[in-house]
Amino acid sequence: MRKTYDKELKLQAVRVVKEDGKRIAEVARELDVAEQILHNWVKKYNQSKDDTFVGSGYVQPEKKMENDLQKRIP
Template structure:
């Protein structure tokens, strides 16, 4: 049986996730969009409030991995914006009938 490996996230990724939550997003929504467990994100938000948010123990995160994390966060934000615009377009289309 193979031992599960633990995911490692960059400090920038954690800070961006916490920023989304502090910006008014629900923890469940942000966690789902970023592929995280809700409890993990909750712990990050709590740690950020106490000033103890830290990056991975080892600094073996490559530039490509950091870029992927940034792009995932941006994709999450853009999807949210798209969904809002889609709902607004449907609302105004109904109103004009």
């Protein structure tokens, strides 16, 4: 079964790597997360800080507006 991680855990893990300077391998071990997954989180965070981790209970504002409009169309 595939594990899912909430947005807060992802952001916390990325902050520990970026702000505290810990190695990805070390943080991944501490959180029991695969190194590659954490590496992907850091990469995604670097690409789009404001819209990071969409799909984990967070929707980009533009996508939310589009979804809301779609719901109104019969």
